[in-house]
Amino acid sequence: MIKEWFKDYRGKLHQRYKQCVSHGEVALSAPPHVTRDDWQILCDKFSSDSFQKRSKINSDNRKKLEVNHVAGLKSFVQFRHDMRDSVTSQEPGPVDFYRGTYCR
Known part of the structure; x- marks a missing residue:
């Protein structure tokens, strides 16, 4: 941070x-x-x-760049881990993952 x-x-x-x-x-x-x-x-x-x-x-x-990356220095693996559902520990689907890393 x-x-x-x-x-x-x-x-x-x-x-x-x-x-x-x-x-x-x-x-x-x-x-x-x-x-x-x-x-x-x-x-x-x-x-x-x-x-x-x-x-x-x-x-x-x-x-x-065709699409801007907004996840910062965090790797995709770390970002996917952080986006897991806190209750079910299920990882996000492809659409949610794309939104999280390329959309603000």
Whole structure:
């Protein structure tokens, strides 16, 4: 759960970084709960060539998806186990499993 929170938090910081137009504006737009030094380290990471390359690859791969997966990092086996009926311990059918992993 903490890993998911951190991933969401880092994503929000990256969104804030992307909203800035110039590098000078980025340095001044540090969130109130992030120190200036930490924000500068994050901005340097977000602007690095390796981060930009990986980001572009991930963007292109997400565009190729025909159906979005909404189960997060959890494996299908774990997701199926979590969806079992608590009374009968029966696993979900194919339709319910699809709805659980691809629909919000």
